[in-house]
Amino acid sequence: MAACESDGDVLSTSNRNASETPQKVRQLLSDSIAETDQSISILESPDDSDLPGLPAPCDSANKEAFFSRVESFTSFKWAGMSLELSPFHCAKYGWTNIECDVLKCFSCQAFLCATLHPLQDVNKYKERLAGLQDDLKAAHKKFCFWPDSPCPDRFWTLPLNEPAALLHEMAERFKCLCVLDTQLPVLKQDDLGVMVSLTG
DSSP states (O other): OHHHHHHHHHHHHHHHHHHHHHHHHHHHHHSSSOOHHHOOOOOOOTTTTTSSOOOOOOOOOOOOHHHHTTTTTTTTSOSSGGGGGGGHHHHHEEEEEETTTEETTTTTTTTTEEEOOOOOOHHHHHHHHHHHHHHHHHSTTTTTTTTTTTOGGTTTSSSSTTTTHHHHHHHHHHHHHHHHGGGSOOOOOHHHHHHHHOOO
16 A cells, blocks of 8 residues: 555656646746846946947948948058059958058958058069958958958949939938038039040
């Protein structure tokens, strides 16, 4: 009889454990996941200014960030570069200009020396230029996203194959010029004719 009671205790205990297991799993999972309002309050807490910043998200789709990188290039620090190494092409892959002929990745903090020495041999110059173009992608650190996720060319090119977008951009620029009103320089008809003859 005692054996039957002990068997019954074992069965009831195992049934209880089986029914409690999913509840325990749910409890463990819910304890390990932070609630959304708590995570937001942790990120936005003003008292944690000494903590290191969170890693920057992939901002290859951010047009403002792209142009802020372009603005780091000046005629004093990036003079005489080939069109293939224009500020637009460098910023496309996350590079900023920090010193004369020196680039730094916005995300992985890698450095790239882009000095183009004047060479007598045109072929060697072209080889160096091609190497620097490849380095815009390859000089990043191992897990940097820029080589695989550069900024789109539409950030700085005219959308000629999209007439509606082109018209919208021109209208926006015209509105900005209209704000300047009388501050714009006056062009005489003769000057316009000279300009047309120079470009045509």
